[in-house]
Each structure stands twice: as C-alpha cells, then as structure tokens.
Amino acid sequence: MSHNLELAQKHAWKLARTLMAPVILFQVDNEFGVIPADELDGAEIEILFEYDPYCGGRSVH
Numbered sequence: 001m002s003h004n005l006e007l008a009q010k011h012a013w014k015l016a017r018t019l020m021a022p023v024i025l026f027q028v029d030n031e032f033g034v035i036p037a038d039e040l041d042g043a044e045i046e047i048l049f050e051y052d053p054y055c056g057g058r059s060v061h
Contacts, residue, residue, distance in 0.1 A: 001031040008032035009049065009057070016051040025049040 002008045012025040012034040022037040026045040037050065051057045 001028075001033045003031055005032055008034065012049065012051045013057060016053045020053050022050055022052045025051065 002011070008025055012023050015034055015036075016023045019036060023034050024037050024040055025032060025034055025048050027033075027048055028045055032048070033045075047060045049057050049059055
C-alpha cells in the first residue's frame with residue numbers, strides 16, 4: 001500500500017505489463033493498492049483506475 005497516488009499509478013502500469021494482465025488501482029482509507037483484476041472478487045474497495053497492458057490505463061469514474 002502507498003500514500004502516493006503517482007507512485008501507485010507507475011507501479012500499477014508496470015505490474016500490468018509484467019503480468020500481461022489487467023490490474024486494478026484501488027483506494028482504501030487514504031492508501032492506494034494494486035491487485036490483478038481477476039482477483040478482485042467483489043471486495044469492499046474504491047476502484048480508481050484499470051490498467052490493461054494492451055489498451056493502457058483508464059479511469060473507472
């Protein structure tokens with residue numbers, strides 16, 4: 001988890017390209033985290049961005 005959104009975004013994009021799978025950048029309280037999209041399983045988190053290694057990043061809002 002990170003308190004820095006810009007750092008979390010850079011890590012999310014790098015992870016998506018490394019895994020070659022979509023990842024989700026989310027926020028819980030005042031911290032940001034990244035998880036592969038297929039592991040989300042309806043968790044109680046606020047999704048901010050989705051990063052797809054083939055299409056790039058996009059805001060969910």
